C-alpha cells in the first residue's frame with residue numbers, strides 16, 4: 001500500500017505469456033499506471049506478491065505449472081478479509097463456468113484477453129478507484145487512532161504529574177523528594193501485574209497509589225516527625241490519615257480518583273482483620289488496598305524513618321513472607337516474591353536491592 005502522500009497504485013501481472021504482458025504494460029503506462037511488475041512463473045507469484053505489495057493483481061487462468069485458480073486461492077489466503085485488494089482475472093476463453101469458478105475462488109472481476117484493452121483499462125480503473133477509497137479510509141483511521149493514543153498518553157502524563165505533585169504536598173514534611181510515594185506507586189503496579197491483574201488496571205493502581213498517604217496533610221508535624229514511640233492519642237491521630245485522605249478524594253467522578261480514595265482508606269487494613277481504620281478482613285479489603293499495603297510496608301522497612309534504620313533487603317523480604325496470611329494477602333505476597341528485580345527496567349532511585357545495604361552502611 002502506498003503512503004498517504006500520494007496513491008500510486010502498483011499492479012502485479014501474473015501471466016506466463018511475456019508478449020501479452022508487454023502489450024498490457026504499454027497500455028497501463030499510457031493510462032497512467034506506471035508501477036507494474038510481472039511474474040511469468042506462477043510458482044513465484046506468492047513471493048513476488050509479498051515483496052511487491054501490489055494494489056491490484058491481474059491473473060491469467062491458463063498457465064503452466066499452476067493454474068490461475070490455484071494462484072487466486074493462495075493469494076486470498078494471504079490477504080486479510082478486511083482488506084480490499086482486488087484480483088482481476090484475465091481469461092483466454094470466456095466461458096461462463098470458468099468465470100464463475102474464478103469469482104468463487106476469490107477473484108473480484110474478470111476480463112477477456114484481447115488486443116483491444118479498453119475494457120481491461122476500465123475494469124482496472126474501477127477496481128483501483130475502490131482500492132484508493134479503501135486505502136484513504138484506512139489511513140484516516142490509523143491517523144485518528146494515532147492521535148487518540150497520543151492524547152490519551154498526554155492526558156495520563158498530566159494526571160500522573162498532578163497526582164505526584166499532590167502527593168508531594170502531603171509528604172513534603174518528611175520526604176521532600178516524594179521518592180517514597182513514587183517507589184510505592186511503582187512497586188504497587190509491578191505487584192499488580194505479577195498478580196495477573198489487567199495491565200491498564202495495574203497501571204492505574206500504580207498511579208492512584210501515589211496518593212495513599214495524602215491524608216497525612218492533616219497530621220500535625222509534632223506527631224508525624226516524632227522519632228520516639230507514639231502515645232495512644234498520637235497514634236489515633238496518625239490512623240486518621242486514612243479517613244482524611246479518603247475524604248479529600250471522596251465522591252469523585254474520575255475513576256482514577258475513586259481508586260485513589262479506595263487506596264487511601266484501606267492501605268492500612270490487614271488480611272487478618274487487625275488493621276485500621278475499619279478492621280476489614282481478607283477479601284473484604286479491596287485488591288488495590290491489599291497491594292499498596294504490602295508495597296508501603298516493604299518500602300518503609302527498606303528505608304530510613306525517623307524511628308528506625310533501613311533494613312537490609314533480605315530481612316525485609318523475610319518479614320513480608322512471615323506476614324503472609326497475617327498482615328498481607330498470601331496471593332499478593334506470592335506475586336511480590338515472584339518479581340524479578342533484575343528484569344525490571346528501573347531508574348536508579350527506584351531499585352530496592354541496594355537501598356537497604358547502601359543506607360545501612
Ligand SMILES: [Fe+2]
Nearest residue numbers: 212213267268
Ligand atoms: Fe499510610
